[in-house]
Amino acid sequence: MTALPARPVRPVLLLLVLLTGWLGLGVATAGPAAAHAELVSTDPGEGARLDEVPGSVTLRFTEGVSLGAGYARVLGEEGERVDTGTATVDGDTVTVPLRDDLPDASYVVTYRIVSADSHPISGAFAFVVGDGELADAGAVAEGVDVDPFVGAALPASRALGFAGLAAGLGIPAFLVLCWPAGWASRRMRRLTTAGLGTVAAAAVLTFLLQGPYAAGSGPGSLFDPALVSATAASSFGLTTLGRGALALLLAALLVPLWRRGAGPTAQETAGLAVLGGGVVLTTAAVGHPVAGPVPFFATAVTAVHVVAMVLWLGGMTALLTGLLRPGAGAGDAAGEVAGTLPRWSRVASGSVAALVLTGVVQSVREVGSPSALVSTTYGWVLLGKLALVLLLLAAAGVSRVWVQQHLGIHRPRPGGRRRVTAHAFSATGGSPADEPTVAAARVRAAAQARGAVEDVGPLRRSVLVEAAVAAAVLVLSAVLVGTPPARAAVASPVDVTLPLQSAAGESGSVQLSIDPVRSGPNTLHVYLFDDGGQLAQPAGLRVTLTEPEQEIGPLDVELEPAGPGHWVADGMTIPGAGTWTVAVSVRLDEFTATTASTDVPVR
Structure with missing residues (x-):
């Protein structure tokens, strides 16, 4: 051969x-970033100094988000809640109303929200009202992370679900397309039923784990009614439970086929395809x-x-x-x-x-x-x-x-003819022309094929x-x-508000927004605020880029005015990857100058 x-x-x-x-x-x-929400801007800005307490705090993200089992809170200097507890979400914006008659003080905004891809995003920032000292957001905010058990159990449940899909959907498809006689196999029935049951069980487990995952709690809160309700109200939760329900319906539809040990009719095949397609779509749509x-x-x-x-x-x-x-x-x-x-x-x-x-x-x-x-x-x-x-x-x-x-x-071959080896036609090594009929050749080919797969x-x-x-x-x-x-x-993207430092202490703040933070062209927005949190117009403004490890810079950034207290550098070039220092120098008048800087990782 x-x-x-x-x-x-x-x-x-x-x-x-x-x-x-x-x-x-x-x-x-x-192109622009896909999936996983990022915080774009806040109002008040990070490190802002205000004359009076705002009525609410807003956070805007790069994509639609939900609170789900998470939260958005504003804390006072003693860690007490100062919001009304009725945070709302409108697309990509989260609004946290504040209580009335709050005193001048420093406040910390802490949040843990769920992005459209079902993953939690958390963070914190601070602002101050009056002349007090700006609080350390990291020290006041709750340190919440994903529980190790929950973090390991979620991918395990997904892997079980994928394995269940392969058996529960793949085996019936194999029987329809390749091995019709396999419908009489008890082993195929058991594996398919076990696979679809695994899909349903994994869907329920994933649904229950999503609440603790989003809230940053442990396995003890798996059946917490509040977390279960939050997951059930989300598109992720509904889609996941729908996948489990469709898998069970598909298992029920297969029962008559297993009992008679024969393949499905055209109508039954259509029903299997619809339910199987639903399981696939609910797997893909999360x-x-x-x-x-x-x-x-x-x-x-x-x-x-x-x-x-x-x-x-x-x-x-x-x-x-x-x-x-x-x-x-x-x-x-x-x-x-x-x-x-x-x-x-x-x-x-x-x-x-x-x-x-x-x-x-x-x-x-x-x-x-x-x-x-x-x-x-x-x-x-x-x-x-x-x-x-x-x-x-x-x-x-x-x-x-x-x-x-x-x-x-x-x-x-390109001409459309299929070529087979000689042994598939004749055990004697003769050509197809030596056979008395085409039918006889096919019989011999079948016999030869059976012999070829004995081992x-x-x-x-x-x-x-x-x-x-x-x-x-x-x-x-x-x-x-x-x-x-x-x-x-x-x-x-980078969006940070920095306090401006002068010889006399803090004097206003500057907000820097850089997008997309990679080597090559970027867009820089600079917003300058005075001590009262209002947009300010200085006597002079300079922004530079420096990469200390590579001994590059300082490189001056060309700014164009874009409105009161707002400048733009559209096409700001970052020469290469590294940790770049963005420094801002503000000249308020002939005798007063303030500075601020931040490190930005660029890849």
Whole structure:
């Protein structure tokens, strides 16, 4: 038998070509940050000094947010609540009303809100009313972080859900597309039912964990009515519970098929497709895809990615536990193997192509630039997943070559003719023309194919390697879902208010906004406030950039007036990555000058 070329390397080459193109163009084409909300501005500003207590405090973020199980509070100098307790959210803006008749003092705003991708964002800042000293926001605010148990349990529940999807959806799809006789297998029934049950259980567990995750509490608050109600009122909670309900409905719809041991009718297939599509969409429509620009497109790409994953991993599960189980290469089972593997090979090839293409699209959206791959947690986890996917594709290539060599199947030529090896027609080595009829040739081909798969041990071992690597890929996928996207981590805009220092002490404040904070062109906004928190017009203003470690600067920034107390440097160039010091010098009059500076990490 003539060995066939290793065609499966083509998906690997396609992946490498696409990634190479992205690495070459990613920096130039990277758009605004996608997913994971960031604080843009506040009113009053951080460090502002006011003449009177404002009626409310507002916080504006880069995307829509919700309070959910979080909070937005204003604390007095003793840590007591001074807000009314009725914070509201309008799109990307959070408003916290304050109580009446508050004294002149320093106040700390502390918040923990939930972004559109279901992840919590927390922070604190201070402002002062009157002539008092500005409070240390970090010392007054509550130090709330994600509980370690909750932080580990969430990705674990997601990984269980992904594994359940592969079995609960992938196995029925494999039976419909490749192995109709498998509907009579009790093992397929048990695995599918267990998979759909796992999807439902993981959905409920994820729903319960979301409350403590958003609130920064421990597992003891898993069933806290307030947290459960907050999650149930969110789109994340409703979508997650919907996924569990659809999985149970799908399991119920499959019961008649298992009982009669036969494949579905056209009407039943449509029902299975609708429910299965609902499970896929509710899986894709949470987390990073629904946040940031063009959520519909991102959700659609993620849905295709999930379908491809389900078809591939579910098919491998069915192969290992059904067709390729020990003893499958003998008797009538060999005929099933010979008839099923070519169909599965085509389905797997299509799934791999879809995974590669959608994976690259998702990476570009969530990472944005090659530098983010090696400078963020998300990027490093994604690189680890990519390495495993390449190993997975190599193992899949070995499996596909085995199918081609043992079943004599070649890819169609450009002219549309399919070529098979000679042994698939005749045991005697003669040509097809020597056979009395085409029907006889087909009978001999079937017999020869059955003989070719008497030993499926090598194929089984190859698929076992695929399954083991795929399990690791599922774990890393679950971790990525809960990790802030690299694009947001690298290109987070800077918005900070600094007190201006002079020889006589503090004298007003300056607010600096820099976007997108990366090497190359940036936009700088400068707002100058007097002691009363009002926009001020100084006698002179200078902004410089310095990178001490690289001994660059100070570089003067050209400013253009944009209104009272407001200047803009549109196209301010930051020469390269590093920790840059932005310094502001304000000349109030002929004898008085104030300064302020802040360090900005640039990647």
